[in-house]
Amino acid sequence: MSQQQQKIQNPEMQIPKTPQMNDRDFINDILAMEKSMTNSYSVALNEMSHGQLYQDLSTVFNQTQDCQRELYNVMFQKGFYSLEAADGQKLDQTYQQFSGYSSQFPYQQ
Numbered sequence: 001m002s003q004q005q006q007k008i009q010n011p012e013m014q015i016p017k018t019p020q021m022n023d024r025d026f027i028n029d030i031l032a033m034e035k036s037m038t039n040s041y042s043v044a045l046n047e048m049s050h051g052q053l054y055q056d057l058s059t060v061f062n063q064t065q066d067c068q069r070e071l072y073n074v075m076f077q078k079g080f081y082s083l084e085a086a087d088g089q090k091l092d093q094t095y096q097q098f099s100g101y102s103s104q105f106p107y108q109q
Helices: 023-047 051-077 088-104
Strands: none
Touching: 023 051
């Protein structure tokens, strides 16, 4: 399979090439902010001791994470993100490699 065939991408939305921010710039900026916020919320949740505050922040974290995912989906739909198709053989090899590690877990399921 050629490199071109492995790309998964929607047609890119046409945007003006000007110094002013365009739709792609705005969405990308908001997505970066959402990623930063979920990272910060995650750290705060890991260190939180107050139960009700933890629950409240967990709700906000989940809403922020959902927003981040929706923004990513918009960018993918507009062709601003592309993915590469996974090679089935490489997936199998990676699965075999890491499935062996489960025997090293301290608590077996």
